[in-house]
Amino acid sequence: xxxxxxxxxxxxxxxxxxxxxxxxxxxxxxxxxxxxxxxxxxxxxxxxxxxxxxxxxxxxxxxxxxxxxxxxxxxxxxxxxxxxxxxxxxxxxxxxxxxxxxxxxxxxxxxxxxxxxxxxxxxxxxxxxxxxxxxxxxxxxxxxxxxxxxxxxxxxxxxxxxxxxxxxxxxxxxxxxxxxxxxxxxxxxxxxxxxxxxxxxxxxxxxxxxxxxxxxxxxxxxxxxxxxxxxxxxxxxxxxxxxxxxxxxxxxxxxxxxxxxxxxxxxxxxxxxxxxxxxxxxxxxxxxxxxxxxxxxxxxxxxxxxxxxxxxxxxxxxxxxxxxxxxxxxxxxxxxxxxxxxxxxxxxxxxxxxxxxxxxxxxxxxxxxxxxxxxxxxxxxxxxxxxxxxxxxxxxxxxxxxxxxxxxxxxxxxxxxxxxxxxxxxxxxxxxxxxxxxxxxxxxxxxxxxxxxxxxxxxxxxxxxxxxxxxxxxxxxxxxxxxxxxxxxxxxxxxxxxxxxxxxxxxxxxx
Numbered sequence: 001x002x003x004x005x006x007x008x009x010x011x012x013x014x015x016x017x018x019x020x021x022x023x024x025x026x027x028x029x030x031x032x033x034x035x036x037x038x039x040x041x042x043x044x045x046x047x048x049x050x051x052x053x054x055x056x057x058x059x060x061x062x063x064x065x066x067x068x069x070x071x072x073x074x075x076x077x078x079x080x081x082x083x084x085x086x087x088x089x090x091x092x093x094x095x096x097x098x099x100x101x102x103x104x105x106x107x108x109x110x111x112x113x114x115x116x117x118x119x120x121x122x123x124x125x126x127x128x129x130x131x132x133x134x135x136x137x138x139x140x141x142x143x144x145x146x147x148x149x150x151x152x153x154x155x156x157x158x159x160x161x162x163x164x165x166x167x168x169x170x171x172x173x174x175x176x177x178x179x180x181x182x183x184x185x186x187x188x189x190x191x192x193x194x195x196x197x198x199x200x201x202x203x204x205x206x207x208x209x210x211x212x213x214x215x216x217x218x219x220x221x222x223x224x225x226x227x228x229x230x231x232x233x234x235x236x237x238x239x240x241x242x243x244x245x246x247x248x249x250x251x252x253x254x255x256x257x258x259x260x261x262x263x264x265x266x267x268x269x270x271x272x273x274x275x276x277x278x279x280x281x282x283x284x285x286x287x288x289x290x291x292x293x294x295x296x297x298x299x300x301x302x303x304x305x306x307x308x309x310x311x312x313x314x315x316x317x318x319x320x321x322x323x324x325x326x327x328x329x330x331x332x333x334x335x336x337x338x339x340x341x342x343x344x345x346x347x348x349x350x351x352x353x354x355x356x357x358x359x360x361x362x363x364x365x366x367x368x369x370x371x372x373x374x375x376x377x378x379x380x381x382x383x384x385x386x387x388x389x390x391x392x393x394x395x396x397x398x399x400x401x402x403x404x405x406x407x408x409x410x411x412x413x414x415x416x417x418x419x420x421x422x423x424x425x426x427x428x429x430x431x432x433x434x435x436x437x438x439x440x441x442x443x444x445x446x447x448x449x450x451x452x453x454x455x456x457x458x459x460x461x462x463x464x465x466x467x468x469x470x471x472x473x474x475x476x477x478x479x480x481x482x483x484x485x486x487x488x489x490x491x492x493x494x495x496x497x498x499x500x501x502x503x504x505x506x507x508x509x510x511x
Contacts (some may be wrong), residue, residue, distance in 0.1 A: 009129035013047065016040060016051075017050075020047070038055065038077060041076060041078065052082065058070035064101070068100060071093060074108050078115055083123075083229070091124050095138060109142065120164065124142070128140060128170055143185050144185050148208065152190070155189075160189045161191070167182055167186055176225065179232070185211055205233040209246075211228055211249045217254075223270070227320070243284045243286075247285045248288055248289075248290070251297050252297070254274055258274060271330070275333035278308065279333040287344075292348065306331060306368050307364065307367065307368075309324075331409055332429070335413070336412065339412050345452055346423060
């Protein structure tokens with residue numbers, strides 16, 4: 001039959017060579033070559049290299065329609081030992097700025113993924129480790145967006161282990177943004193959803209954070225890296241995956257330098273950012289070696305934000321001293337952290353402090369509580385009768401959060417006023433979202449639910465400037481703040497340990 005004769009004809013090496021030579025012809029010959037080179041590729045294994053190189057020439061043709069046709073057919077070359085090479089080639093083609101071409105490359109990569117996931121990953125990681133910066137960037141983004149779309153039969157345990165192994169190699173030399181993307185990739189792997197899997201991820205983050213290094217509060221890169229890493233670690237902590245190493249580092253190295261912290265991130269209250277992270281981690285802190293020492297550091301820092309009442313003149317009026325500012329957002333974080341760690345050493349206030357210090361602390365608590373009651377009344381009055389759309393205005397949103405902050409502090413202060421001090425109450429931090437209790441949920445929170453609006457998972461942290469609520473002027477006038485703790489610091493140039501520029505990898509075409 002004619003079909004058989006046609007196939008027999010093309011089994012001749014010379015005839016196939018004519019097709020390969022078509023890539024040097026005109027537009028018509030190139031279009032035919034783009035279709036027939038892959039179609040009969042499997043019949044001429046001895047010409048495999050020549051065929052792939054010819055198709056690559058077409059992938060770089062000036063005619064966009066020829067390029068697209070050639071790219072579309074590339075998966076047909078992904079057989080046997082050729083697959084990793086095709087994956088490598090397709091990864092390099094991700095640098096295309098033509099949207100239609102770029103989509104074709106993505107689709108081609110996904111199609112060969114389903115043929116051989118490990119082989120495809122080999123090509124992708126080869127370019128991530130050695131390719132040009134633009135190729136590396138797009139290959140990482142491809143993994144971060146496409147892996148989660150692949151079915152379980154493709155993403156086997158063996159494939160996920162390969163991803164983890166190769167990712168560890170990449171993490172030896174990454175920028176801050178790349179680190180965030182790789183944590184997104186790894187935390188999405190099914191095999192790392194277990195307790196031991198999350199523990200592995202925490203250890204990876206701790207290694208990136210370099211918690212053995214000396215902390216330099218005036219080095220913006222050092223500060224940004226610590227915060228970036230901590231933000232990635234916080235969602236991983238649970239009652240079974242402890243935050244002890246991070247909490248210890250914050251207490252020993254960061255808190256004593258809190259006022260000296262610097263950042264280049266515009267609009268970021270760096271001190272409040274640190275305190276919020278510490279508060280979130282404190283719920284999942286395990287046994288700490290230097291608990292009393294670190295609790296003392298936390299207590300001393302808390303005292304800095306809990307002023308003594310101003311001295312009064314003989315006539316009962318203020319003696320002229322300026323009214324202390326009550327920084328509620330800071331105190332919420334510090335008091336919550338102290339309350340969480342204090343549970344592990346419940347006699348700290350009674351047995352570890354002398355009577356004079358305890359008396360001083362109680363005076364500060366009492367003064368703060370008086371100011372607190374004034375604000376709570378003002379806020380409740382301001383929000384009274386407001387529902388629905390009225391509560392969605394920026395001003396009222398801030399007031400709602402302010403009320404949560406003050407209520408939280410009130411509950412914690414009441415606990416500490418008990419004799420002996422109690423650590424039994426539970427509160428939800430003011431910036432935390434509503435969490436419905438789910439009996440099947442493995443990572444149950446110790447906090448009670450709150451009415452704060454839900455917050456999306458940290459796919460893209462927002463850089464919202466800190467919003468301040470200014471209550472009416474009066475004896476206890478102060479500021480209340482609320483902002484997302486998931487602000488991102490940048491990681492800029494030469495900072496060693498892989499968080500700076502990775503050098504010039506420009507290598508040209510390396511097909």
